Amino acid sequence: GEDGNNGPGAKGGGYRDASGSKLGKSKRGKEARKGKESAGAKRNAPDAGRSKPSPRLGSEAKDSTRPKSKEETRPNGKKPNLLEKMRNRLQGSQFRWLNEKLYTCSGREAFEMMQKDDKMFDNYHLGFQTQTEHWPVRPVDVAIKFIQNRARQQHKKQGGEPLRVADFGCGDAEVSLHFSKSSSSAAVVECHSFDLVSKNPRVVACNMAKVPLESGCCDIAIFCLALMGNDYPLFLREAERCLKANGTLWIAEVRSRYSKVKGGDTRNSDFVKRICSDLNFKLLKHDNSNKMFVTYVFEKHGQGKGKANEAGKSSSPQDLVASWPKLSSCVYKKR
Structure with missing residues (x-):
């Protein structure tokens, strides 16, 4: 060797x-x-076959792969400070409290509450916008499209007479704002907007059960997620009063508010049946395709003076409210 x-x-x-x-x-x-023995110890060592991270990549590298919560980042890429986190949580809790209150009190009580402190109105709508900003489709956009199509049809038939719309529970009057932006739209749509607080000249503050419109003056009445209050049937009866004969009632409501019906078809719900039987409407169209909300289109029959059209049924507010189904409160997730 x-x-x-x-x-x-x-x-x-x-x-x-x-x-x-x-x-x-x-x-x-x-x-x-x-x-x-030395070779066996090396093979059985915990870090055998693995390279050790450099000191620079220690816990920092581990944290870099951890998913970040919604509170950790803002649109500008910066993390919210403790004060901002506390403020967001407070706004969320205020919104949930207001939401529950508005669904369980009467229209008159809601109006009086908001008139005493209109900041509640701002807090509610800020929270509402936060909750619905990620919805695939906004119901107000569906309402605007419906009105646009109807306005074109009426403009052709009646030679320029504007389509008169009553927007119940309008919020910041987005429907009215849309049609007032262009002179051509304003010429064919006349929008009357109502809510508990008036934050701009387009909105009239009132109880939705008593709006300042003449009977039989409107072509369309809209409730866009606006049937809040334990006396909501009175809001619908007021809309029926304001509508012309053959006028249109358009409703969008969150799916979870309806009691479960066979096959999930809310056309068979007590809510729809009561609108047709007590307020003399006919259901023309129903859209159950959106996963967040359901829309209905009703047509008013006869003169419709806000009275029950079936023998033996009273039109008093108390009896009307008592005989209608209770709609579930809309519960939003904590964010």
């Missing part, structure tokens, strides 16, 4: 250690056992 070979066939015979000295038989056995 070569000079560096210390195997049994090497020149001079026998095993030699690192220094070149010969090893005895017993000593050679001990050295062999030590080598095997």
Whole structure:
């Protein structure tokens, strides 16, 4: 063998250690056992076969892969500070409290509450916009499109007479604003907007059960997620009063508000049946395709003076409210 070979066939015979000295038989056995134990320990070590992260990549690298919560980032990419987090949580809790209150009180009580402190109105609508900003389709956009189509039809038939719309629970009057932006739209749509608080000249503040419109003056009445209050049937009866004969009632409401009906078809709900039987409407169209809300289009029959049209049924507010189904409150998630 070569000079560096210390195997049994090497020149001079026998095993030699690192220094070149010969090893005895017993000593050679001990050295062999030590080598095997050392190799086994390396194989079984927790970090065997894995490279250790450099000090720079320690906990920071671990945190960089952690999903960030919604509170951790803002649109500008910065993290909200503690004060902003607390403010967001407070606004969310205020919105949920107001939401529950508006669904469980009467229209008169809601109007009086908002008139005492109109900041409540701002807080509610800010929270509402936050809750619905990620909806695939906004119901107000569906309402605007419906009105546009109807306005074109009427403009052709009646030679320029404007389509008169009553928007119950209008919020910031987005429907009215849309049609007032262009002179051509304003010429064919005349929108009357009502809500509990007036935040701009387009809105009249009032109880939705008593709006300042003459009977039989409107072509369309709209309730866009606006049937709030335990006396909501009075809002619908007021809309019926304001509509012309053959006028249109358009409603959009959150799906979860309706009691479960066979097959999930809300056309068979007590809510729809009462509108048709007590207020003399006919259901023309129903859209259940949106996962967030349902829309209805009703047509008013006869003179419709806000009175029950079936024998033995009273038109008093108390009896009307008591005989109608209770709609579930709309519960929004914490954000």
